[in-house]
Amino acid sequence: MSLSQLSAEQRKEVEMDLATLESEFGDLGFDLMSTDDKSADAFSELDAELAGTDLAPMGVSGMSYDMMGLGADPEVDAFFFSFIASKAKKLIQTLVKLVKRYGDCVQCVSKVTKAVALFKQKKYAAAIKAAYDAFRCIQKCAKD
Numbered sequence: 001m002s003l004s005q006l007s008a009e010q011r012k013e014v015e016m017d018l019a020t021l022e023s024e025f026g027d028l029g030f031d032l033m034s035t036d037d038k039s040a041d042a043f044s045e046l047d048a049e050l051a052g053t054d055l056a057p058m059g060v061s062g063m064s065y066d067m068m069g070l071g072a073d074p075e076v077d078a079f080f081f082s083f084i085a086s087k088a089k090k091l092i093q094t095l096v097k098l099v100k101r102y103g104d105c106v107q108c109v110s111k112v113t114k115a116v117a118l119f120k121q122k123k124y125a126a127a128i129k130a131a132y133d134a135f136r137c138i139q140k141c142a143k144d
Contacts, residue, residue, distance in 0.1 A: 006102070014102065014142055021094055021135050028087070030132050084124040091131045092119055098138050108137035 006014065095112045099105050111134035118127035 014098065017094055017098055018135075018139055018142060021091065022139075024087070024091055025132050025135060028128065081124070084128070085119075085122075088115075088119055088124045088127045088131065091128060091135075092116060095131055095134050095138065099134075102142075105138050105141040108134055108141055111137050 092112070092115050095115065099109050099112050111130065115127050115130035115134055118124075118130050
């Protein structure tokens with residue numbers, strides 16, 4: 001079913017799902033300020049290339065495990081990775097539901113697929129970043 005064919009109630013459900021995702025990503029510190037799509041895509045590509053390198057400027061994404069207190073306590077490490085995996089799973093499940101339900105967002109399927117692939121590889125932080133990219137795509141699609 002396409003977004004244009006949705007009833008008012010179904011459209012409201014999509015808006016609620018998107019609002020929930022926006023809140024979840026906001027809780028993770030993602031910048032939800034509106035940017036044009038070209039710059040958002042360009043920065044997403046840059047962030048993807050910077051992932052796993054020490055080239056990124058210092059900030060949350062540039063912090064080392066030592067700086068975050070990881071690696072010293074197995075219980076803390078297990079909790080942290082469990083939290084990140086759980087958060088990634090929840091975000092991706094919502095995105096999958098949205099793209100499967102609404103056919104107008106076919107251009108966003110590859111972005112959701114990338115998030116799923118990263119999750120399967122247990123690259124949870126990268127999966128969350130990819131999920132954010134997919135969220136922005138779906139958000140734009142729903143507004144158009």
